Each structure stands twice: as structure tokens, then as C-alpha cells.
Amino acid sequence: MRGLYEDRPARAKGLSALPSNSKRVAIIGIMAAFTVLLSISLCLSRVSGSPASSLSQGSCNTVDEGYQCFSGVSHLWGQYSPYFSVDDQSASLSETIPDQCQITFAQVLSRHGARYPTEKKSKKYAKLIKDIQRNATSFPGKFAFLKSYNYSLGADDLTTFGENQLVDSGVKFYQRYESLAGHIVPFVRASGSDRVIASGEKFIEGFQKAKLGDGHNQPAPIVNVVISEDEGFNNTLDHSLCTSFENSEVEDKAEDKFMDVFTPSLIKRLEENLPGVTFSKKEAIYLMDMCSYDTVALTSDGHRISPFCSLFSHDEWVQYDYLQSLKKYYGYGAGNPLGPAQGIGFANELIARLSQSPVRDHTSTNRTLDSNPATFPLNATLYADFTHDNTMLSVFFALGLYNSTEPLSQTTAQTTEETGGYSAAWAVPFGARAYFEMMQCSGEKEPLVRVLVNDRVIPLQGCDADKHGRCKRDDxxxxxxxxRSGGNWGECFA
Incomplete structure (x- = not known):
């Protein structure tokens, strides 16, 4: 097989001699490569009366601040919110690089961009719309558009809006780490889903666009490694190996309990406005899901918002946003006993990169890949990995970023102040990105590590963090x- 740093290395499905403790070898390959904040009342009034409300293009979706269009609603879509900068939305520390400090290492862990619903969900949404149109005897006011709405969303793949999110993300990564990026080519990995690989490619497009515009003519990065999501493959960018976790019902039980509180009044109102239609708890939530999915499919920049969004009140969106946060917490965070364990493998890879030492892990890492400098170099300085929201959240909890978050209430919506800064929209929206950066500062013998999640500095815990939220690397x-101990991974197969 040709070297992985040449222009077009081929993918390989497997190698003949694998260590016995590895799963099958992952697919290795290369794929070619000023904010407007609107109140909720304004947002909804613009939606009511027209198939889709519009804003002037280019004014509210930027490289620096992300998606600020219709923010009274769009920041309350949980993991279906498009990325927006959280730096100005919380009491977090400044995201700027402190004076007298120089970045020496940067790793981005990114979710894919906005997508169409999964194939399974898309079928459910289409059926719901068809059932509403068949059974409703009237479509009053804001519900009128449903009478003739044509469900035409695709499935699984990125929308054009989602592709553009990752182009912007690549630009932002280059601009933030320009001192390194100007003369270094990042090492890039992606989990083997088409939308994740495409996100990596679009990120590279934005990164290289910014680099060429800055007068640097190095070759563009490439997706150096694609890790298969097939069953049985060790993959730190996509959970699937932990049997007990995959069969867990913790998330479903928490979701049902909160929906029992949230949805009765919602269902009552929907059925009053759509006489003849009977909604289940999940169907009421599906109708809310359509707001985000329809919006990110309407335009390439998100300047129009779906009419589905105006069907619900601000309080209902607050409840919906919390429901999504609750599901992620009890699905992939500390609310699930094995949730954080799904992020151990990547966290150990991060330790290896920060310390430039071999990976020490017995969970989800692929030893064949991680022991090979061609597929897991330790001296790249800039790294970009692309994954899914669920795995990102497990990584965050494995690293202890939300150790101050108490178990989430399953009956009452909590604010981000009450959850210690945790929410799905703040942590893992479409196009989410976490920066793990290391810096050398004047007067410090040892480099310092800092973590930002969607531009919000997360003060490190488990070590002696300074006023900037940083810890010394070894600490x-x-x-x-x-x-480092492997956590409770052993319970996966009990």
C-alpha cells in the first residue's frame, strides 16, 4: 500500500496479520479533497403567515459566531441546533489566547455538520405528516401549511447548510491556530459514516481556503484515516463495542419519564388545533423535530426558518431543549453508568498526542492503527478528528469536563446554570467542535492545557486549574x- 502522506493512498479493508487483541482493521484511506440576535416573538411572528420566514442573507450566520439566526428558537433545538458560539452566552472564561503564551499543539474533535434525518426517523416523520393530512378535519392559522406540505427531506447525508458549516469550521480553525497552521498540515481522521467523512473534507476545504488566502501554498490536508463503523471494528470515533451499553435502557426510561410531564399539555393543544388527529408522546416530539430538520434543509445559509417552528411556544421549546439534553446525559453522559466509558479510547489517544507517547488503552482503540506512525503519528502538532454527537459527549464526560453537573432532573427542566453549563445545544450541536490546546507561556516550565467546547472555556477539573481554566500538562x-485506568470498561461484557 502506498504511503499515507502521498496524494491518493488507497483504502484497505484489512491486513493479513493482526494482533489478536485487535478487532478487524479499520478502513484506512483518503478522501480527496456580526451577529443578529432576534427575540422569540419576532422570530415567531415572522414565521406565522408564510411558508418560511426569511432574514437578510449573510447577517446572522458567520465563521466567528456560528448560527445566530432566529436565536430565540434555534438555540433551543438541543443537538439539532446548528453550531453557535457559546462564549458570549455563558459566564465562561475568555476564549482568547492569553498574552505571553504561544500555542504549541491543537486538536479539534468535531461533530459532522447539519444533516437530514436518519433513514429510520425520516420514514417516521413522513408517516406522521401523511397521517396528519389524512385525518385532520381542519388546518387553522399557523397549521394551514400542513395541509399541502410535501415531505421531501433526504436521509442521513449532510445538507448544503451542513456542508457550509464545516467549511466555516475549517476557516475558523486555521484562523485561531494560524501560528501553527500557516506552516503545518493537520493530521485528519474520520469515522466511517459518509456524512462524517464529508464533514472532514469540507473542513479541509475551509482550512485550505483560509491558508491560501493567507499566502501559504502548502498542499491541502487530506483525510488520512477513515475508521470503519462496521460491527466489530475498534473505533474511538464511534461507539459500538460495549455490549451492555448498547443494550442499555437508561436513556429510554429517563426520556419517557420527562415526556410524561412535558407532553400532555402539548398533545392537548396540538389535537385542539388539528381536530381528528391523535398524537402519541413521541409523535408530538417528532413534529417539533421537523422545525430544525426543515430549517437546515431550506437554504444553504439558514436565513429562512421552517413554518414548523411557529407551531410551538417559547416555553415548549425550552422543554424540548431540556428533553434533548436529558436524553444525551442519560444516554451517553454520566447519567448512564457506561456512558463515559465510551469516550475512554479517544481520551487515551489525546493523552498520547499531548505527551507524544504510545497509546495505552484496552478499550475501543485499534492497536493496529494506533501503533503505526503512518496512521497515528505523535508529532503532527495539529490534529482534526470527525465523529458523531454521541461519541463526543462520552468523550467530554470521560475527560471530566462536566464533573460539576449533578444528575439531571427527570421531571423538571433545568437551566444551564443549574446543570453546571451542560446542555446538548451547548455541547454537541450540528457542527460542534471542541478544541484541546496546549500552550507554552512565559515563566512556566511546563506547557499548559486548555479545553474549549464551542468556544466556551471549560475549566479543567481533577487538576489544579489556574484563572484561565488551564492545567499543567502532566497534572x-x-x-x-x-x-488511564480504563474506567469501568470491563462491565461492557459482564
Missing amino acids: FIKGLSFV
Whole structure:
């Protein structure tokens, strides 16, 4: 097989001699490569009366601040919110690089961009719309559009809006780490889903666009490694190996409990406005899901919002947003006993990169890949990995970023102040990105580590964090005892 740093290395489905403790070899390959904040009342009034409300293009979706269009609604879509900068929306520390400090290492862990619903969900949404149109005896006011609405959303793939999100993300990564990016080519990996690979490619497009515009003519990065999502493959960018976790019902039970509180009044109102239609709890939520999915499919920049959005009140969106946060917390975070364990493998890879030492892990890492400098170099300085929201959340909890978050209430919606800064929209929206950066500062013998999630500095825990939320590298690594010990991964197969 040709070298992985040449222009077009081929994918390989497997190698003949694998260590016995590895799963089958992953697919290795290369794929070619000013904010407007609107109140909720304004947003909804613009929606009511027309198939889709519009804003002037280019004014509210930017590289620096992300998606600020219709923010009274769009920031309350949980993991279906498009990325927006959280730096100005919380009491977080400044995201700027402190004076007298120089970045020496940067790793981005990114979710894919906005997508169409999964194939399974898309079929359910289409059926719901058809059932509404068949059974409703009237379509009053804001519900009028449903009478003739044509469900035409695709499935699984990125929307054009989602592709553009990742182009912008690549530009932003280059601009933030220009001191390194100007003369270094990042090492890029992607989990093997088409939308994740495409996200990596679009990120590269934006990164290289910014780099060429800055007068640097190095070759563009490439997706150096694609890790298969097929059953049985060790993959730190997509959970699937932990049997007990995959069969867990913790998330479903928490979701049902909160929906029992949230949805009765919602269902009553929907059925009053759509006489003849009977909604289940999940169907009422499906109708809310359509707001985000329809919006990110309407235009390439998100300047129009779906009419589905105006069918619901601000309080209902607050409840919906919390429901999504609750599901992620009890599905992939600390609310699930094995949730954080799904992020151990990537966290140990991060430790290896920060310390430039071999990966030490017995969970989801692929030893064939991680022991090969061609597929897991330790001296790349800039790294970009592309994954899914669920795995990202497990990584965050494995690293202890939300250790101050108490178990989420399953009966009452909590604010981000009450959840210690945790929410699905703040942590893993479409196009989410976490920056793990290391810097050398004047007067410090040891480099310092800092983590930003969607531009919000997360003060590190488990180590002696300074006023900027940073810890010394060795102290940070030492504090990751859960990760370094393998956590409770052994329970996966009990």
C-alpha cells in the first residue's frame, strides 16, 4: 500500500496479520479533497403567515459566531441546533489566547455538520405528516401549511447548510491556530459514516481556503484515516463495542419519564388545533423535530426558518431543549453508568498526542492503527478528528469536563446554570467542535492545557486549574485517572 502522506493512498479493508487483541482493521484511506440576535416573538411572528420566514442573507450566520439566526428558537433545538458560539452566552472564561503564551499543539474533535434525518426517523416523520393530512378535519392559522406540505427531506447525508458549516469550521480553525497552521498540515481522521467523512473534507476545504488566502501554498490536508463503523471494528470515533451499553435502557426510561410531564399539555393543544388527529408522546416530539430538520434543509445559509417552528411556544421549546439534553446525559453522559466509558479510547489517544507517547488503552482503540506512525503519528502538532454527537459527549464526560453537573432532573427542566453549563445545544450541536490546546507561556516550565467546547472555556477539573481554566500538562494527564485506568470498561461484557 502506498504511503499515507502521498496524494491518493488507497483504502484497505484489512491486513493479513493482526494482533489478536485487535478487532478487524479499520478502513484506512483518503478522501480527496456580526451577529443578529432576534427575540422569540419576532422570530415567531415572522414565521406565522408564510411558508418560511426569511432574514437578510449573510447577517446572522458567520465563521466567528456560528448560527445566530432566529436565536430565540434555534438555540433551543438541543443537538439539532446548528453550531453557535457559546462564549458570549455563558459566564465562561475568555476564549482568547492569553498574552505571553504561544500555542504549541491543537486538536479539534468535531461533530459532522447539519444533516437530514436518519433513514429510520425520516420514514417516521413522513408517516406522521401523511397521517396528519389524512385525518385532520381542519388546518387553522399557523397549521394551514400542513395541509399541502410535501415531505421531501433526504436521509442521513449532510445538507448544503451542513456542508457550509464545516467549511466555516475549517476557516475558523486555521484562523485561531494560524501560528501553527500557516506552516503545518493537520493530521485528519474520520469515522466511517459518509456524512462524517464529508464533514472532514469540507473542513479541509475551509482550512485550505483560509491558508491560501493567507499566502501559504502548502498542499491541502487530506483525510488520512477513515475508521470503519462496521460491527466489530475498534473505533474511538464511534461507539459500538460495549455490549451492555448498547443494550442499555437508561436513556429510554429517563426520556419517557420527562415526556410524561412535558407532553400532555402539548398533545392537548396540538389535537385542539388539528381536530381528528391523535398524537402519541413521541409523535408530538417528532413534529417539533421537523422545525430544525426543515430549517437546515431550506437554504444553504439558514436565513429562512421552517413554518414548523411557529407551531410551538417559547416555553415548549425550552422543554424540548431540556428533553434533548436529558436524553444525551442519560444516554451517553454520566447519567448512564457506561456512558463515559465510551469516550475512554479517544481520551487515551489525546493523552498520547499531548505527551507524544504510545497509546495505552484496552478499550475501543485499534492497536493496529494506533501503533503505526503512518496512521497515528505523535508529532503532527495539529490534529482534526470527525465523529458523531454521541461519541463526543462520552468523550467530554470521560475527560471530566462536566464533573460539576449533578444528575439531571427527570421531571423538571433545568437551566444551564443549574446543570453546571451542560446542555446538548451547548455541547454537541450540528457542527460542534471542541478544541484541546496546549500552550507554552512565559515563566512556566511546563506547557499548559486548555479545553474549549464551542468556544466556551471549560475549566479543567481533577487538576489544579489556574484563572484561565488551564492545567499543567502532566497534572492534567495525572488527573485523568478514570481514563488511564480504563474506567469501568470491563462491565461492557459482564
